[in-house]
Amino acid sequence: xxxxxxxxxxxxxxxxxxxxxxxxxxxxxxxxxxxxxxxxxxxxxxxxxxxxxxxxxxxxxxxxxxxxxxxxxxxxxxxxxxxxxxxxxxxxxxxxxxxxxxxxxxxxxxxxxxxxxxxxxxxxxxxxxxxxxxxxxxxxxxxxxxxxxxxxxxxxxxxxxxxxxxxxxxxxxxxxxxxxxxxxxxxxxxxxxxxxxxxxxxxxxxxxxxxxxxxxxxxxxxxxxxxxxxxxxxxxxxxxxxxxxxxxxxxxxxxxxxxxxxxxxxxxxxxxxxxxxxxxxxxxxxxxxxxxxxxxxxxxxxxxxxxxxxxxxxxxxxxxxxxxxxxxxxxxxxxxxxxxxxxxxxxxxxxxxxxxxxxxxxxxxxxxxxxxxxxxxxxxxxxxxxxxxxxxxxxxxxxxxxxxxxxxxxxxxxxxxxxxxxxxxxxxxxxxxxxxxxxxxxxxxxxxxxxxxxxxxxxxxxxxxxxxxxxxxxxxxxxxxxxxxxxxxxxxxxxxxxxxxxxxxxxxxxxxxxxxxxxxxxxxxxxxxxxxxxxxxxxxxxxxxxxxxxxxxxxxxxxxxxxxxxxxxxxxxxxxxxxxxxxxxxxxxxxxxxxxxxxxxxxxxxxxxxxxxxxxxxxxxxxxxxxxxxxxxxxxxxxxxxxxxxxxxxxxxxxxxxxxxxxxxxxxxxxxxxxxxxxxxxxxxx
Numbered sequence: 001x002x003x004x005x006x007x008x009x010x011x012x013x014x015x016x017x018x019x020x021x022x023x024x025x026x027x028x029x030x031x032x033x034x035x036x037x038x039x040x041x042x043x044x045x046x047x048x049x050x051x052x053x054x055x056x057x058x059x060x061x062x063x064x065x066x067x068x069x070x071x072x073x074x075x076x077x078x079x080x081x082x083x084x085x086x087x088x089x090x091x092x093x094x095x096x097x098x099x100x101x102x103x104x105x106x107x108x109x110x111x112x113x114x115x116x117x118x119x120x121x122x123x124x125x126x127x128x129x130x131x132x133x134x135x136x137x138x139x140x141x142x143x144x145x146x147x148x149x150x151x152x153x154x155x156x157x158x159x160x161x162x163x164x165x166x167x168x169x170x171x172x173x174x175x176x177x178x179x180x181x182x183x184x185x186x187x188x189x190x191x192x193x194x195x196x197x198x199x200x201x202x203x204x205x206x207x208x209x210x211x212x213x214x215x216x217x218x219x220x221x222x223x224x225x226x227x228x229x230x231x232x233x234x235x236x237x238x239x240x241x242x243x244x245x246x247x248x249x250x251x252x253x254x255x256x257x258x259x260x261x262x263x264x265x266x267x268x269x270x271x272x273x274x275x276x277x278x279x280x281x282x283x284x285x286x287x288x289x290x291x292x293x294x295x296x297x298x299x300x301x302x303x304x305x306x307x308x309x310x311x312x313x314x315x316x317x318x319x320x321x322x323x324x325x326x327x328x329x330x331x332x333x334x335x336x337x338x339x340x341x342x343x344x345x346x347x348x349x350x351x352x353x354x355x356x357x358x359x360x361x362x363x364x365x366x367x368x369x370x371x372x373x374x375x376x377x378x379x380x381x382x383x384x385x386x387x388x389x390x391x392x393x394x395x396x397x398x399x400x401x402x403x404x405x406x407x408x409x410x411x412x413x414x415x416x417x418x419x420x421x422x423x424x425x426x427x428x429x430x431x432x433x434x435x436x437x438x439x440x441x442x443x444x445x446x447x448x449x450x451x452x453x454x455x456x457x458x459x460x461x462x463x464x465x466x467x468x469x470x471x472x473x474x475x476x477x478x479x480x481x482x483x484x485x486x487x488x489x490x491x492x493x494x495x496x497x498x499x500x501x502x503x504x505x506x507x508x509x510x511x512x513x514x515x516x517x518x519x520x521x522x523x524x525x526x527x528x529x530x531x532x533x534x535x536x537x538x539x540x541x542x543x544x545x546x547x548x549x550x551x552x553x554x555x556x557x558x559x560x561x562x563x564x565x566x567x568x569x570x571x572x573x574x575x576x577x578x579x580x581x582x583x584x585x586x587x588x589x590x591x592x593x594x595x596x597x598x599x600x601x602x603x604x605x606x607x608x609x610x611x612x613x614x615x616x617x618x619x620x621x622x623x624x625x626x627x628x629x630x631x632x633x634x635x636x637x638x639x640x641x642x643x644x645x646x647x648x649x650x651x652x653x654x655x656x657x658x659x660x661x662x663x664x665x666x667x668x669x670x671x672x673x674x675x676x677x678x679x680x681x682x683x684x685x686x
Contacts, residue, residue: 037080041065049074059083063109066090069118070125072097085109087136093118094125107134111161115140115150123149132156138185139164144174153177161185163208170197179203187211187229198222209233210254220267223247229254231276238264240324247271255280256333266324273328278335278357286343326350335359335381348372355379359407368392368400379405383431387411390420397423409433409468418451421458428463432456433470433491441478460484470494470515477503486510493517493536501525516540517558527551538562538583550574561586567596576603583609589616589626597626 031044038059041050046065053060057078067089075081081102091113099105108129115122115137126132133156142150142165151157157178167189174197175181181201187210194214198204205226214233221241222228226249230238235258240248248270255264260280266272329350339361347353353374363385369392373380377400387408397417403424413435421430440457458464464485471494481503482490490507492498493515501524504511508528516524518539526532527548534556535549542562549557550571557579564587567575575582576599594616600606608614614626 051077053078056080061085062089063087064089068092070094070098072100074098075102078102079104081105083107086113087111089113091115094122096121096124097128098125099128103128103130105129106131108132109136110140111136111138113140116142116146119146119149123152126150127153129154130156133180134159136161137165138162141166143167144169148174151175151177155179158182163187163189165189167191169193170195172196172199176200182206184208205249223249223267225250227252231256231258233257234259236260237262238266240265240267244268252276263323266326268325270325271328272326273352274331275326275329276331276333277337278333280337282334282337283339283362284341284343284346323349328352331355331357333357334361337361339363341365342371344370345372347374350374351376353377357381358385360384362386364388366390368396373400375399375401377403379403381405381407382411383407384410387413389413389415390417392417392420394419394423400424402426404428404463407431408435409470411435413437415452415454416456418453419457421456421464422461425461426463427458427461429466429468429489430458430464431468432472433468434472434494436473438472438474439469439477439481442480458485462486465489467491474498479503482506489513491515491536492519493538494519496520524548538586545571547571553578555580557581558583559587560584563588565590566593569595569599572596572599576600576606579603579606581607581609585610585613585615587614589614591616591618591624591626594626 031046032039032041032050032053034040034054037054037057038061039050039053039057040061042061042063042065044062044065046062046067048067049060049062049070055077058080060078060081060083063085064087067086069092070086072095075084075098079101082104084102084105084107087109088111091110092115094115108126119142126135132154135154135157137147137150138161142162144167147162147165147167151160151174155177158180160175160178160181160183163185164187167186168191170186170191170193172195175184178201181204183206184198184201184204185208187208189212191209191212191214194209198207202224204222205224207222207225207227208229210229211232214230214235216235216237216239217230218237218239219241220238221244223244223246228250229252231254235255238255238260244267246269248267250267250270250272252274253264253266253272254274254276256276256278258280260277260282263282263284264275264277323346326349330352332350332353332355335357336359339358340363347356348371351374354376355378356373357379359381360383363382364387366382366387366389368390373396380403388411390408390413397420401424404426406421406424406427406429409431410433413432414437416437421427438455440453440455458467462484465487466489467485467487468489468491470491474492474495475497476499477492479502483506485507487507488510490504490511490513492500494517496518498516498519498521500516500519500521504514505528508530510531511529512531513534513536514529514532515536517536521537521540522542524537524546525548526535526546529552532552533554535552535554536558537546538558538560540562542559542564544564545559545567554575555578557575560583564584566589572595579600582600597614600608612625612627615623616626617623
């Protein structure tokens with residue numbers, strides 16, 4: 001009876017219950033995190049758009065779910081949406097009326113889906129978004145015609161990402177409706193032709209064509225473009241359209257990792273500031289103009305417009321005007337090319353040049369007087385060339401007053417202009433590694449200003465903080481070599497037999513990184529270098545750690561390729577709380593003395609680089625990985641001597657038994673015959 005009386009009351013409360021607990025009727029809501037007017041529903045294993053979210057949502061993220069179709073009523077409850085992200089959902093199509101109640105969407109992310117399946121229906125859905133400004137369709141296996149279909153009438157679009165699809169050829173119809181387009185990402189497709197594809201996009205400023213199959217860009221006329229990335233293609237020529245009077249707005253041009261043989265033919269008027277040409281085959285050919293070695297060789301190159309079969313252009317290979325306007329260039333990256341020299345006046349055309357990167361080329365001479373480097377030059381990297389000579393006088397060096405980073409490593413230098421470094425008062429970093437240049441003694445540093453010297457000196461360069469002298473065949477460093485300097489980084493590795501202790505005492509207060517790898521040091525006292533944070537003493541045949549290391553507050557310690565059999569527990573416990581990175585591979589550690597490994601492993605702040613490659617040897621010289629401590633068995637402490645006695649006793653016993661057998665066979669041979677007859681010669685049954 002009481003139960004029947006409650007029934008009318010429950011029936012009355014049901015509507016109120018539905019109002020108060022809307023979330024309970026939509027369990028998917030629990031997968032979302034609400035932050036003001038944004039719902040984060042990523043990684044929620046959702047198969048559809050949650051329906052129980054606030055209708056005032058402005059941003060909805062549904063990335064990494066299992067939504068296959070965006071249905072007509074999926075967004076019915078969210079009319080205020082401005083941003084919708086459905087990346088990584090295996091989404092196959094958008095139904096035609098998906099956005100009929102969400103026309104305010106401005107940003108739509110559909111990356112990493114399968115929209116190539118339902119292109120036509122998805123196209124109808126996108127057309128209903130009049131305010132769409134950003135669209136990401138990357139990695140959807142879209143082909144040329146599919147993209148053209150999806151982009152029809154998207155006249156408000158400003159940002160478009162089509163990277164990671166299978167686009168092959170673009171023409172003037174591909175983006176003809178995108179009149180407001182400002183940024184376009186087409187990297188990682190399979191494009192080999194882009195003939196006139198961007199002529200209908202007068203506002204396009206940033207274009208990414210990286211990682212495609214383009215062979216040339218021979219009619220560049222996009223005067224409004226600010227950034228062009230065409231790296232990682234197969235481009236052999238970059239040629240700007242002739243007779244254009246407009247000033248190009250181009251500021252950044254990236255043509256790195258292509259097949260270019262010539263310096264690009266740039267616009268005659270531009271605002272180019274950054275030019276990346278690394279990892280091509282660029283060289284200059286001006287020397288061929290007066291080359292009598294090959295009198296029948298051609299001195300011109302002709303370019304044809306293959307589409308119209310007309311309008312060929314003939315150019316002299318050494319014509320300086322082909323370099324175009326480079327007066328505003330600040331960064332020039334020519335690493336990994338085949339440049340043997342700079343044409344006359346080439347460097348002088350770049351008065352704003354601040355960074356010149358010429359690593360891995362074929363330069364044999366650097367003439368700082370004739371090249372007319374800008375006073376704004378900040379970084380000069382000419383490492384890994386064939387330099388055997390540097391020509392400079394005091395005036396040329398004084399003009400480089402802002403040079404801060406100077407890299408001359410991996411060349412053939414044996415002599416340098418006197419006062420080369422001491423004249424550059426803004427120097428912060430010098431790298432002379434792997435040259436055959438010594439360090440000047442005080443009396444050698446007083447040579448005439450315009451002479452050359454077989455040694456280097458950096459007297460009174462107060463700004464110098466980093467000095468790299470690896471592999472310079474140094475034997476002894478003069479005691480006053482670093483006087484007056486405040487070096488924080490000193491690299492002296494790969495100088496076997498180097499005597500260095502006394503010369504670097506003056507740096508004990510400032511030195512933070514010291515490289516002494518492969519210098520054959522043994523009993524170096526590090527206790528004076530209390531500022532030291534990084535120490536490299538690899539390849540020195542060290543059998544034990546220098547005790548003076550324990551007083552330092554080291555963060556990085558390189559002990560590779562020494563002769564360490566163990567690190568005593570006291571040392572490991574002292575180093576563990578301080579170290580952040582340690583290198584230990586290449587040492588013959590004792591498998592039965594690896595407590596240090598457990599100590600370092602328990603200290604979770606230490607990164608043991610190459611941890612899985614640290615090896616040890618057991619008692620029978622079998623090699624194991626230290627991290628697999630279960631694969632080898634060691635005796636307890638104090639019993640190791642018993643094992644050695646056993647190993648020594650067994651061969652003696654075996655030798656004694658062998659001698660006894662030989663003696664018996666010699667003096668009593670009949671005993672063996674009787675034994676054989678007794679055990680082996682038994683009577684048969686026949």
